[in-house]
Amino acid sequence: MTENVLKRKLSLRLKRKKRIRAKISGSADCPRVSIFKSNRTIYAQAIEDVNSTTLCTSDGKVLGIKSNKDGAVVLAKDLAAKLKEKGIEKVVFDRNGYIYHGVVASFADALKENGIKL
Known part of the structure; x- marks a missing residue:
């Protein structure tokens, strides 16, 4: 039974992810910041969707x-320090299908506090 519950949760997250990505896109001056979280660590990256390139990344595993x-x-x-090095002040936030609560909300609030406009 738990296997079906996990499959359902993942499929619902992927549906939300597709719905979000249909509405937002990142450009060179305003990239998309995507977050991924697992049970052990968090990853974030700034993506320019026009050329399909990653501008900068931040890895929770490397930071420990x-x-x-x-x-x-x-x-x-x-991530905010890396974005400021590249001269980026404004981004579009992609919550990657996760609910805007807890870790995802803390990440977004901390980006705002460090001078990045969402």
Whole structure:
């Protein structure tokens, strides 16, 4: 029974992801910031969808953080510094099908606090 529940949760997240991606896109001056979270770590990247290139990434595994709210704040601070190095002040936030709550909300709030407009 638990296998079916996990498959259903994943399929619902993928549906939300497709619905979100149909509406947003990143450009060179306003890239898309996508977040991925697993049970152990968090990853984020800034993507330019016009040329399908990744501008910068931030990896929770490399930073040695856990997948919690405090880790999301550290990850956002790191990504904001990398974005500012490239001269990017405004981004489009892609929550990647996750509900805007907890870790995802903490990441977005920390990006705002570090001077990146969403």
